[in-house]
Amino acid sequence: MLTYESLGARRIINAATTLTALGGSLMPAEVLDAMRAAAGSFVDMHELQHRLGQELAAATRNEAALVTAGCAAGLVLTVLGARTGPDPVRIQRLIDGHGERDEVIVHTAHRIPYDTAVILAGARVRTVGDVLQTFEWQLEAAISDRTAAILYVAGDHLPPGALPLEVVVRVGHAHGVPVIVDCAAQLPPVENLWRFTRDMGADAAVFSGGKALHGPQASGLVVGTHALIEAARAHAAPHQRLARALKVGKEEMLGLAAAVDRYLALDHEAMRERWYRIVEDWSAGLSDLQQVDCIIEDRNEAGQPVPRLRIDLIGERVRGRGGEVVQLLRAGDPRIEVLANGPKGIWIGPDLVSDEEASVVSAAVRSALLALGAS
Ligand SMILES: *Cc1c(COP(=O)(O)O)cnc(C)c1O
Numbered sequence: 001m002l003t004y005e006s007l008g009a010r011r012i013i014n015a016a017t018t019l020t021a022l023g024g025s026l027m028p029a030e031v032l033d034a035m036r037a038a039a040g041s042f043v044d045m046h047e048l049q050h051r052l053g054q055e056l057a058a059a060t061r062n063e064a065a066l067v068t069a070g071c072a073a074g075l076v077l078t079v080l081g082a083r084t085g086p087d088p089v090r091i092q093r094l095i096d097g098h099g100e101r102d103e104v105i106v107h108t109a110h111r112i113p114y115d116t117a118v119i120l121a122g123a124r125v126r127t128v129g130d131v132l133q134t135f136e137w138q139l140e141a142a143i144s145d146r147t148a149a150i151l152y153v154a155g156d157h158l159p160p161g162a163l164p165l166e167v168v169v170r171v172g173h174a175h176g177v178p179v180i181v182d183c184a185a186q187l188p189p190v191e192n193l194w195r196f197t198r199d200m201g202a203d204a205a206v207f208s209g210g211k212a213l214h215g216p217q218a219s220g221l222v223v224g225t226h227a228l229i230e231a232a233r234a235h236a237a238p239h240q241r242l243a244r245a246l247k248v249g250k251e252e253m254l255g256l257a258a259a260v261d262r263y264l265a266l267d268h269e270a271m272r273e274r275w276y277r278i279v280e281d282w283s284a285g286l287s288d289l290q291q292v293d294c295i296i297e298d299r300n301e302a303g304q305p306v307p308r309l310r311i312d313l314i315g316e317r318v319r320g321r322g323g324e325v326v327q328l329l330r331a332g333d334p335r336i337e338v339l340a341n342g343p344k345g346i347w348i349g350p351d352l353v354s355d356e357e358a359s360v361v362s363a364a365v366r367s368a369l370l371a372l373g374a375s
Contacts, residue, residue, distance in 0.1 A: 013357045015348040016337045017301055018185065024210035024217040025352060027255065031215055034258035035251040043250055045238045052253055053233075057223065059260060061194040064229035067209075067253045068220040068236070071184035073246040074206035075117035075151070078180045078222060079104055080243060081231030082149035082203075083123065091234060094122065095242055101148035105177075107134055109161035110153040114182060122242075123148055131161045136171060139163060143175045149203075154183040154196060156303035169201040178203035178228050184220075185302035187212040188268055193223065193260075203228040209252070212304075212351075215259030219252040272305070278350035278358045279309045285362045291315025291374040292345070300349060301339060308349040310341065311365070317373035322346055328368040336364050 004011055018025045027035075049067070056065035068074040083101045084090040093099060103126045104118045111127065118125050128134055128142045139150075150172045152165055163171075165181070172179045181196045183205050196205040202224065209219030222229060237247035276296075283294040293312040300306040313319055320343040329336040339347040348361060 010335045013334050013336045013360060014352040015350075015357075015361045016339045016352075017349050018208070018211035018352065019337075020210070020217070022337055024208075025212070025214045027216065027259070028214055028262065030262050031255045031258045035216065035255040038251045038254035045250065048250060048253060049233065049236075052257055053229070056221065056257060056260060059264060060221075060223050062197050062223040064224060064226045066222040066229050066233055066236070067248055067256050068206075068222055069218050069246045069248050069252070070210065070220040071182065071206050071208040072114055072117050072220070073243075073248075074204075074220040074222040074232075075114065075180065075182060076121045076246060077232040077236055077243055078204045078206060078224075078228060079118055079121035079123055079149055079151070080235040081228050081233075082178050082180065083121065084231065084235075085227075086231045086234045088234070091241060101146060103144070103146045104148055105139070105142050105150045107152070107162035109134070109159040110151070112153055112182075114184070115151060118151065125151075129161055129163070131159045133161050134163050136163060136167060139168065139171050140175075143171075143177055147175070147177050150177055150179045152179055152181045152202065154181050154186045154192075154205075156299070157301065158303075165196065165200050165202065173201070178225075180228075181205045184208040185211050186304060187263070188305055190263060190266075190268060193264075197224045204232070209256045209259060212306075213256070213259045213263050215256040216252045219248065219256040219259075221256060221260065272307075275307050275350040278353070278355075279307050279348075281358070282309045282348060282350075282362050282365070285366060286311070286369070289366075289369060289374045291318045292369060297347070300351075301347070306349065306351050308339075308347045310345065310347050311369075312341075312345045313343075313372075313374075315374060317375075318369065320344075321372055324372060325365075325368050328371060329364055332364050332368070334360065336361055338365075 053065045102123045104123045106125050108127045108130050179202045181202045186192045196202045204224035207221045209215035210217035235243040295310045322343045322345045326340045
C-alpha cells in the first residue's frame with residue numbers, strides 16, 4: 001500500500017489553518033465511519049441527494065441544502081442555478097452555448113481568487129464599487145437583465161468597501177436577483193449555518209466541508225432556498241449536464257452529513273477554552289525571549305472567533321526574518337507549517353493540532369527563534 005511515507009510526502013503538523021494546500025482538515029472517527037458505511041452498498045443517488053438535502057436543511061434550520069464537491073463547486077452550482085432556474089430547456093440552452101443571464105455582480109472589495117467559480121459557470125464577474133466604498137445606487141446601476149446573481153463574500157477580514165449584506169439582499173430581491181454568500185471559512189460560530197440565509201435573507205450560503213466542519217476534504221455544503229438549491233441541483237451529477245465534472249460521491253455525502261451533525265453537537269465553548277489554553281501556553285513558553293513579542297489575537301485569518309498567537313520579531317537580531325522562521329519550521333522534523341506574516345513574524349493557530357502536537361510546535365518555534373539568535 002502506498003503511504004505518505006513511501007511516497008516521500010512528509011507529514012505535516014498544521015499550526016497554520018485549514019489550507020487546502022495542506023490537506024484542509026482531518027476527519028474525526030464519526031465522519032470516517034459514515035463514509036465507510038456509505039461505501040458498503042449501492043444506492044439511488046437522486047433519492048439519496050433528495051433525502052439528505054431535507055435532513056441537512058432541517059439540521060441547519062434552512063429551507064433546503066445540497067452537498068457539493070467543495071465550496072468552490074457550490075459556488076459554480078449556485079451560479080449555474082441562478083442563470084437558468086430548474087427548467088431543463090433553459091439548462092439545455094446554456095449547454096448549447098446560448099445561455100442567458102451571464103453576469104454575476106461582485107463588490108470590488110470582495111474580489112478573491114475563488115470567484116473564478118463564476119467563470120467556470122460561464123458567466124463573467126461584473127464588479128461594483130471600489131475597495132473603499134460602494135453606494136446602493138451603484139449596485140442598482142449594475143443590475144440588468146443579464147444579472148444572474150450577486151456573489152457576496154462574508155468575513156470581517158475583507159476590506160470595508162462593500163455594502164452590508166442586508167442592503168444587498170434588499171436591493172437584489174427588489175430586482176428579482178438572488179444573493180449567494182461565499183462563507184467557506186466562516187465557521188465558527190455554528191450559528192452562521194443559518195445566519196446568512198434564514199436570518200439575513202440570502203438565497204444561498206456556501207460552506208467548505210473540509211475546513212472547520214472537518215468533513216471530507218472534497219465536500220461542501222450549500223444551504224438556502226428551495227428555489228435556488230433545486231436549480232443548482234438540476235445542474236449537478238448524477239445528471240449528465242455542465243456540472244457533471246463536480247461529482248460528489250455517496251461517501252462524501254454521508255461523511256459531510258456526519259460532520260455537520262458532529263459540528264452541531266460540539267461543545268463549542270469547551271473547544272474555545274482549549275484553544276485559548278494552547279495559545280496561552282505557547283505565549284508563556286516564549287515569554288523570556290526579549291527579541292520577540294507574543295500577542296494573542298482573538299480572530300483567525302478568516303476573521304472568525306478562533307484565537308491564534310502572533311509572534312512579532314522585534315529585536316535587532318531577528319527583525320525582518322519571518323521568512324526564515326517559516327523555513328526553519330518547514331525544514332524541521334516533524335515538518336511544521338505556520339502562517340507567515342511577511343518579514344514581521346508568524347502566526348500559530350491551535351485549532352488543528354492535538355495536545356501532543358501543540359507541545360511539539362511550542363518547542364520547535366522556540367528553537368527556531370533561538371537559532372536566529374533570539375534571546
Ligand atoms: C476555502 C475557500 C473557498 C474554497 O473552498 P473549497 O471547499 O476548498 O472549494 C472559497 N471561498 C473562500 C472564501 C475560501 O476561504
